[in-house]
Amino acid sequence: MPEFTFFKPAGVPKAELPEIQLTVEELEAVRLRDLEALEYEECAQKMSVSRPTFHRIIVIARKKIAEALVNGSALRVTGGNFSLAKHQLACRACGHHWEDIMCCRRTRCPICQANDWHKVDI
């Protein structure tokens, strides 16, 4: 997950700015290609996508960044396909409590491996 996720022109209140959303994948594409200067093939491999897909991602990413810089929009990096929010979970089988970034059918208790758990409100 990137360290910085929100950028905006100085001196303009956030509420008055149009916001452009850049996905983590798009930011990663720019980081690999433009910052680390890797070859297209290598970038595509690192992101587990085909070269044409990588090219499509980076074209969109650069256009969004250019739009934000030129037109003065806010730029927000969003989670895209994943979320890093933590959930407090409790196992019904053994009573274990734990924090997990996963919260879906595949989530299992780290102690007894049961998938009979519930969310605990913090």
Ligand SMILES: [Zn+2]
């Ligand atoms: Zn358990």
